[in-house]
Amino acid sequence: MTDQPISVAIPDGYNAIPLGDVVAHADLVHAIGDGTRPDSVSFLSAITTLLESLVANGTRYCGIGAHLLPDGEPLYSCLTVTVGDTVGGQRNPRLVLSDLVQSRSVDGTLGLSALVETDTHPVLFTEKVGSVIPSQPAGSRAPAVYQLQAVVPSEDGRSLVAIEFSTPDVERGIACRKMISDMARSVTFRPQVGSSLNL
Incomplete structure (x- = not known):
C-alpha cells in the first residue's frame, strides 16, 4: 500500500461504496442487503470484512x-481503483509493466493482454472471463464474470494504479472498453507534499 496521491476521472453512472467506517454507513449497507433478511448481521459482517480487505490492499475507490448500452438494456458493473507500490524502487515504467506481464504469465493469471502507449503514459490492459468466487462445492459452477483491468505506472515506476471493471454480463462487457481506456488516460500521479488540504 502507498500514500501516493493520484487523480482519476470516474465515469458517470457509478455510485461510490464507502470504504471508510462501514458502521457509519450501516443504513446504506442495510439497504443493499435488505435489513429484513434474517442473516442481516452476518451480511453486514461480510460486507465490513470485504471493504476492510479492499482498503488494506490499497483500494481508493x-x-x-x-450504463445504458446502444441495445437499450442496462449493463451493471463494479469498478475499483487501487494504488500500490512497485518492487525495486525507481525504474522505467515500461519495464515495470513488462515484469508484470511476465509474472502473470508464469502464474497463469495473464488473460488477453496488451501493452499500449497512450498519449499520456503506457498502460497494460488485461481482459479475461473469470469467476468472482474462487472455489465452489463439487458439482456446482461459479458464475462467470467479465473482467477488464488497466494498469498505469507512475513516471518514475515506483507506483501503479490498477483500474478494474467487472460485470456478470460476459457477452456485453466489452462495450465498456473505451470507458476504461479513457479512465486509464486520465490517471495523474500528483507529487507528495508535506501538508495539503487535498484529500
Whole structure:
C-alpha cells in the first residue's frame, strides 16, 4: 500500500461504496442487503470484512454502476481503483509493466493482454472471463464474470494504479472498453507534499 496521491476521472453512472467506517454507513449497507433478511448481521459482517480487505490492499475507490448500452438494456458493473507500490524502487515504467506481464504469465493469471502507449503514459490492459468466487462445492459452477483491468505506472515506476471493471454480463462487457481506456488516460500521479488540504 502507498500514500501516493493520484487523480482519476470516474465515469458517470457509478455510485461510490464507502470504504471508510462501514458502521457509519450501516443504513446504506442495510439497504443493499435488505435489513429484513434474517442473516442481516452476518451480511453486514461480510460486507465490513470485504471493504476492510479492499482498503488494506490499497483500494481508493469502489463503485457500482449501471450504463445504458446502444441495445437499450442496462449493463451493471463494479469498478475499483487501487494504488500500490512497485518492487525495486525507481525504474522505467515500461519495464515495470513488462515484469508484470511476465509474472502473470508464469502464474497463469495473464488473460488477453496488451501493452499500449497512450498519449499520456503506457498502460497494460488485461481482459479475461473469470469467476468472482474462487472455489465452489463439487458439482456446482461459479458464475462467470467479465473482467477488464488497466494498469498505469507512475513516471518514475515506483507506483501503479490498477483500474478494474467487472460485470456478470460476459457477452456485453466489452462495450465498456473505451470507458476504461479513457479512465486509464486520465490517471495523474500528483507529487507528495508535506501538508495539503487535498484529500
